[in-house]
Amino acid sequence: MKLSVIGCGYLGAVHAACMAELGHEVVGVDVVEAQVASLRRGEAPFFEPGLPEILTSAGESGRLHFTTNVTEAAEATVHFVCVGTPQRRGEMAADLTYVDAAVESLLPVLKPGDVVVGKSTVPVGTAERLLTRVREAQPEATLVWNPEFLREGKAVADTLHPDRIVYGVTDGPAGERAVEVLDEVYAAAIGEGSPRLVGDLATAQLVKVAANSFLATKISFINAMAELCEAAGGDVTFLADAIGLDDRIGRHFLNAGLGFGGGCLPKDIRAFMARAGELGVDQTLSFLREVDAINMRRRVRMVDLAREELGGSIQGRRIAVLGAAFKPDSDDVRDSPALNVAAQLGLQGADVVVTDPQAVANAQRKWPDLSFADDVEAALRDAELVLTEWPQYVALDPEHVGSLVSQRRVLDGRNCLDAERWRAAGWTYRALGRR
Numbered sequence: 001m002k003l004s005v006i007g008c009g010y011l012g013a014v015h016a017a018c019m020a021e022l023g024h025e026v027v028g029v030d031v032v033e034a035q036v037a038s039l040r041r042g043e044a045p046f047f048e049p050g051l052p053e054i055l056t057s058a059g060e061s062g063r064l065h066f067t068t069n070v071t072e073a074a075e076a077t078v079h080f081v082c083v084g085t086p087q088r089r090g091e092m093a094a095d096l097t098y099v100d101a102a103v104e105s106l107l108p109v110l111k112p113g114d115v116v117v118g119k120s121t122v123p124v125g126t127a128e129r130l131l132t133r134v135r136e137a138q139p140e141a142t143l144v145w146n147p148e149f150l151r152e153g154k155a156v157a158d159t160l161h162p163d164r165i166v167y168g169v170t171d172g173p174a175g176e177r178a179v180e181v182l183d184e185v186y187a188a189a190i191g192e193g194s195p196r197l198v199g200d201l202a203t204a205q206l207v208k209v210a211a212n213s214f215l216a217t218k219i220s221f222i223n224a225m226a227e228l229c230e231a232a233g234g235d236v237t238f239l240a241d242a243i244g245l246d247d248r249i250g251r252h253f254l255n256a257g258l259g260f261g262g263g264c265l266p267k268d269i270r271a272f273m274a275r276a277g278e279l280g281v282d283q284t285l286s287f288l289r290e291v292d293a294i295n296m297r298r299r300v301r302m303v304d305l306a307r308e309e310l311g312g313s314i315q316g317r318r319i320a321v322l323g324a325a326f327k328p329d330s331d332d333v334r335d336s337p338a339l340n341v342a343a344q345l346g347l348q349g350a351d352v353v354v355t356d357p358q359a360v361a362n363a364q365r366k367w368p369d370l371s372f373a374d375d376v377e378a379a380l381r382d383a384e385l386v387l388t389e390w391p392q393y394v395a396l397d398p399e400h401v402g403s404l405v406s407q408r409r410v411l412d413g414r415n416c417l418d419a420e421r422w423r424a425a426g427w428t429y430r431a432l433g434r435r
């Protein structure tokens with residue numbers, strides 16, 4: 001099929017490459033020239049495992065093309081809208097400027113039978129508004145919502161083999177035809193058995209924010225338990241293991257630590273609360289305010305723990321922060337808990353050195369006043385540490401790194417180190433929610 005993908009950031013670049021990999025002819029459109037130039041060279045403009053390989057193979061197949069010129073989308077019959085919906089500055093609501101601009105830019109190229117497919121995470125009601133614009137421009141085109149659930153770091157696999165496919169369509173023949181068109185687009189995944197659910201426009205938009213709110217709530221729940229464990233002398237990892245064995249609860253997303261960050265969960269729960277307010281049901285989601293507050297408190301607690309460990313003052317003390325991305329296998333530092341803690345420590349006078357296998361350049365752009373090291377050995381020289389779960393940090397040999405630091409003190413921000421092993425090597429090991 002001939003597809004266009006409007007917006008070639010994390011979501012769009014991966015979607016475009018994966019769709020071409022599946023055999024479709026894809027044109028990716030973005031307004032940022034540098035982004036397009038890099039994708040044309042087959043280079044991913046961000047770190048995402050597996051993406052460079054499929055960019056190359058899809059590019060060589062001749063089925064994948066990138067451009068800044070939206071008129072090149074005119075040949076496609078299915079147009080995916082994959083632009084970002086960041087948090088509005090100084091507000092909780094989502095900024096829909098890019099989604100609106102993407103759809104407006106498509107209107108002149110729409111032909112009878114074309115399907116515009118919204119994938120961006122939007123406040124419920126956006127799709128209905130955009131559908132009106134599409135119908136005004138081309139009465140025989142339609143719009144559907146098809147939320148994306150990909151996780152950074154696993155984006156390629158999540159796109160090629162999604163755990164579910166959700167369509168939100170209008171009633172009547174246009175909606176029915178759109179379902180047929182999307183079924184053809186996703187034939188490979190549907191053939192593999194990915195469940196495919198068809199609902200209305202409103203629910204499809206809600207599914208995405210509901211899923212992310214649930215995940216955020218699960219993380220904040222376990223982090224609230226971590227606060228209790230700290231107060232009562234318990235161990236939150238043991239607690240998570242024990243409650244997680246109940247199938248109804250499940251162990252996934254019960255890892256206590258610095259909490260959630262990234263470009264989705266934090267802004268999505270805030271935008272959801274803002275939208276609920278507009279719909280007159282603000283009380284319904286007031287618990288998400290607490291979910292957000294628990295999450296942000298973990299960062300403060302980590303800074304306090306560092307101060308406590310250093311005998312009450314962090315002024316001038318050298319602290320190595322291992323991991324700046326919001327999670328492993330990503331170079332994304334948007335709302336990164338680790339980088340936020342590093343910045344707080346720096347602002348409070350500590351001599352902080354941050355390292356990360358992929359995110360140093362992005363982190364440096366965000367916090368130019370912090371010091372950065374390219375490798376872990378340089379960062380560790382003379383220090384204490386805080387970390388994300390990059391496998392290479394989890395695998396560090398406490399004996400070896402013990403010879404680099406001036407004091408063997410480790411703060412495990414993600415509860416991912418083997419505490420006994422580090423203690424046996426003479427380290428003072430502390431973590432959130434553990435004795």
Ligand code: UDX
Pocket residue numbers: 148149150151152153212215219252253254255256257258259260261262263264265326327
């Ligand atoms: C999330 C959703 O998982 C995905 O379905 C959606 O499409 C986009 O938002 P992502 O932002 O890539 O994906 O990250 P995710 O893997 O969900 O992790 C979010 C944050 O929660 C990370 O900072 C992670 O470190 C943290 N986290 C995750 C925890 O603190 N504890 C956990 O148990 C799990």
